Amino acid sequence: MIIDSPTIPSHDGLSSNVSFDGFQQNHWPDTFDDVNYTFPSFPSIPPQLSLLVKNVDLRLDFNEFSQEIKTRYPQVTNVIRLKNKFNNDVKLVKLEVSSSTLREELLIKRQITVGYIVYDIDEYLVPANILICSKCMGLGQFMKQCTKVKSTCRTCGECADDLKLYICSKIEKCIHCGQNHNSNFPPMPMPQFLPTNSNNTMLTKLDDLLGKITEVNNHLSNLELKYNHFEQFMIEKKESDLLVKENLNLLSKQSVEFKKDLVRHSVLIERHKNLFMKLIVPMFEDLFGLIASQNQDKKGNILDPDLKLKLERYLIQMKKIKEGKYSIN
Structure with a gap:
């Protein structure tokens, strides 16, 4: 059963x-x-x-x-x-x-x-369905219960004696709310309303979120400013590095030139040294010897003792120059 x-x-x-x-x-x-x-x-x-x-x-x-x-x-x-x-x-x-x-x-x-x-x-709130009259587009009645004489166009909302003979403008306008949709627009489900406390909590959370977003935005602005300063610093550093590199290259070239000049001067000094040691010093020694021989008479006596002392001192200095022990103060 x-x-x-x-x-x-x-x-x-x-x-x-x-x-x-x-x-x-x-x-x-x-x-x-x-x-x-x-x-x-x-x-x-x-x-x-x-x-x-x-x-x-x-x-x-x-x-x-x-x-x-x-x-x-x-x-x-x-x-x-x-x-x-x-x-x-x-x-x-x-x-x-x-x-x-x-x-x-x-x-x-x-x-x-x-x-x-x-x-x-x-x-859970049940969606509400609204009964709409298909003749006058009124709410809460069937067409058989409608007392209106004229019919209402569902599209443009204008009234006419016979909708079959009526020429619609095709411009949608609801007779209930004035919006651009048909007057028999299907009813939307009723919204699920949140309690007041939940709304307040949600608004508080949204305010906190907006505050956090503002803080993040400020932090990002500070980071952007610091990044711009750092980028400017890096550009200046790069320019400074290029300048230092150019100066180093210039110093390197000058150092090469200085080395060449040093070698050239060393050669000249060596030449002058050889000339002085091998030509001038022996020539002065011979000259001092000749003067010393002329400072004696036929018997070998010294004519000028002071000249003899000077010549001896000059010869000693010449000897020190050859040995590299003489220095001019």
């Missing part, structure tokens, strides 16, 4: 801790009066019992993420990654919980830990 699925309780039933126990099959007996029963299907979890997990990374292993949540919290029946209007995954994950007690506990904590990462939790 097949029994119907348990009836989904109303929103007021959330106040009871066991209001949704009927969603779990293990709370139902297998037999009634010796008759076996089976469940053809299980009812969906009402959105009032759902929770929203925020900032779940798109790159993580979602199957492992879901399994860990279900292992830690058996009352979580489904873990669903939400999608945007382009059918792309977003960082919001919906948890369908079969126990209002667990739901309240998680909402009090406002956090859930999965894989050593703490995620924020908030209530």
Whole structure:
């Protein structure tokens, strides 16, 4: 025998801790009066019992993420990654919980830990669908209930007796908000509002982040200034090194020239020395000897004793010059 699925309780039933126990099959007996029963299907979890997990990374292993949540919290029946209007995954994950007690506990904590990462939790708010009249584009009624005489063009928002004969300007304008879209624009899901404390915390974190960014910017500006000074120093150093190198090359050339001059002067000095030692000194010795011989009479007596002393002194000096012992003070 097949029994119907348990009836989904109303929103007021959330106040009871066991209001949704009927969603779990293990709370139902297998037999009634010796008759076996089976469940053809299980009812969906009402959105009032759902929770929203925020900032779940798109790159993580979602199957492992879901399994860990279900292992830690058996009352979580489904873990669903939400999608945007382009059918792309977003960082919001919906948890369908079969126990209002667990739901309240998680909402009090406002956090859930999965894989050593703490995620924020908030209530799941059901997206609201708005009924739009296809005749007058009014809200909250069907076309059969519309009391308007004229029809409204969904594109330009102008009224006409017969839209089939009306020529539209093709300029989109919503009659509700005045924006450039059709008046029967599909309603967007209601936003998930964050608590005031979370907003304040987020704003504080953003302010801190902006402060840190400003500090980093100032630090980078100081680094840029120091780098410019260092770069200028390196340019000046390079120019100075080139100048020093040129001066060293010039000194090297001058040193070579000085060495050549030194060799040339050494040769000249050696020549003059040879000339003096081999020509002039012997010539003076012969001259002094001749003068000394003329300073005697026929008997060999000295005519001028002072001249003799001078000649002897000159000869001694000549001898010292030959031996290299004489110096002129």
